[in-house]
Amino acid sequence: MSEQAVRGVHAISRTTRLTASIVACALFMQTLDSTVISTALPAMARAFHADAVGMSVALTSYLISLAAFIPASGWMADRYGTRQVFRAAIAVFTLGSVLCGRADTLGFLVAARVLQGMGGAMMVPVGRLVLLRSVAKTELVAAMAWLTIPALLGPVIGPPLGGLIVTYASWRWIFDINVPIGLLGIALVTWFVHDVREPRPVGLDWRGLVLSGLALAGLMLAVEIGARGLVSLGAALTIGAGALTCAALYGWHARRHPAPLLDLSLMRVPTFAVSVYAGSLFRIGIGAMPFLLPLMLQIGFGDSAARSGMVTFAGSAGALVMKPVATRVIGRLGFRRTLLWNGLIGALTLGACGAFRPAWPLAAIYAVLLIGGFFRSLQFTAFNTIAYADLSRAQMSAATSLYSTLQQVSLTFGVVAGAIALQAAMTLRGHAVPSTGDFGAAFYVVAGFCLLSVPIALALRRDAGASLIG
CATH class of the missing domain: 4.10.860 (DNA Excision Repair, Uvrb; Chain A)
Structure with missing residues (x-):
């Protein structure tokens, strides 16, 4: 690719940056919530007198709610307008957060997480739809990278913040921190997001x-x-x-x-299908990490929640470093080679987490997490962009609903797969409490899902996504 084309990948208008940043505000709130709760699971388990491994239900109940309600997001945006739906979704998510912080039983917490999921089901897909409909295709790679830079602050801040809150205050505060972010998001959407809708939407x-x-x-x-x-x-x-x-x-x-509601005919578009199939397998593996790593550090290593949070944020910090250079890497290599070789590195670094032991130097653990986060971030940027390479603007709404639904399903299965693999390792070894070896086996299993995604990238044409990168 010429230098001129690579420079074109970085060109992005001020309006696109503003829109992407507002959408990222909602994504930031969702990712912050997910990573904070992962660090707090052991403390929450003690409060509810529940098994720490079984607390995965606090994650999966939210993800199940997301998957169930995301299919309607595209129609809702077309019918009632992106600004109205986006703003209401942030409000529902914020209300669910307040209720989670006041849960006194595990059942109440699960119900509140379901309400959060209903808000999140509209919040992120509609936010992505706002971006897809307001930027040119040549800006899409840069816009997706710009979108996720603020959003990645959630996973960077979440683990250490959650650890500090749980260690020195109450786990209930981890949900209340969403309130000011949600109020800010509602204000920004009201002031700056255009109310785009279809002129004559079909019935739901x-x-x-x-x-x-x-x-x-x-x-x-x-x-x-x-x-x-x-x-x-x-x-x-x-x-x-x-x-x-x-x-x-x-x-x-x-x-x-x-x-x-979910247009399955979109799977006949090769670039969309490859992103769905390969991306789903990759996300299953990565989706298990926020569940397995904090438990491994706190139960397997005996670390405090605060120390655990200071370690687990490293993967997200690596992802944050990648975003500014993601467009240049994809512009140089193309989508096919990026997904192939980068996917292999991502799978290997996830599997390397299974080798962590308390005797490891902290610097070595940080290095593995930083490198892994760096390459996983590039993989997700490539998946999220190539999916829309060959779709018309008329197809964007349906594609966003289907893609977001399958994305959340795969992340849910990631948490479930990690919990099943961990429980199986404990059963085979006769352990009532998981050991570091049990966590290691679970990491190897979920890394296998990432590895299975790599050959699927070969189905892409060598010039796939050329319209997106010049």
Whole structure:
């Protein structure tokens, strides 16, 4: 690629930067919430008299709610306008955060997390849709990188902040910190985001919403409660079978509906399909990390929540370093080679976390996490951009709904896969409390999912995404 083309990748207008920064405010709040709660899980488990490994339900309940309600996000934005829906979503997420901070039972916490998920289901996809509809395709790579720079501050700040709060105050404060951020986000959306909507939106596909919601939530619920032994194997299989039936019925319904809620025909677009298939596998592996790493440091290593947070933020710090150079790397290598070689490095660095031991020098642990975060960040930027390379603007709404739904499903399965792998390792070794070796085995399993994503990148053309990088 010529120097002129590479310089073109970096060109981004002031309006695009402003829009991306406002959307990133919402993404910052969501990622901060996710990383703070991961660090606080052991303390929350003690407060609710629950098993620390079983506290994964506090993560998966939120993600299941996201997956169930995200499909309606595109239609809601077209029908009521991006500004109205985006602003309301931030308000619902903030309200859910307040209720989480006042939970006195695990059941109350799960219910409040579901409400948070309803807000998040509209917040992030609609925010991404705002960006996709307001920037030129030649600015998309730079806009996606610009979008995630502020958002990545959440994972950088979250672990040490959560550790300090849990160690020196109450875990309940980890949810209340969303309130000022949410109020700021509502104000910025009101002042600066344009109210874009379709002039004549079709009616909401209610049947599709019910079928897709039951399929997604049921499948994840079956895996979660089955893996944790909350119900019998037969009951979990029954729920799973019902979810698969709903999925099959939705597939039949989508082929016949003129405007299905989740447009599966988009999977015929090669660049979109590769991003979905490879990205989902990669996210399953990475999605387990916020669950496994804090538990490994606090239970396996015996670290305090504060010390654990000061270690786990390193991966996100590495991701933050990558963002300013992501557009240049993709511009030099192209999407195909970036996804292939960078995916391999990302899988290996995730697997390297399984070798962590208390005797390791802290500098070595930091190095692995920083390097891993650096390359994982590049991988996600490439996935999130190439997905929209060959889509028209008319397809953006449907594509955002489908892509965001599958993205959240894969992250949910990442948490579940990490919990299942950890529980299996404990069972095989006869451990009642997980050891560092058990955590290591779990990390190797989830790294395998990342590794499976690498060959799929070969299905891309060598010039895939050329319109995005000049």
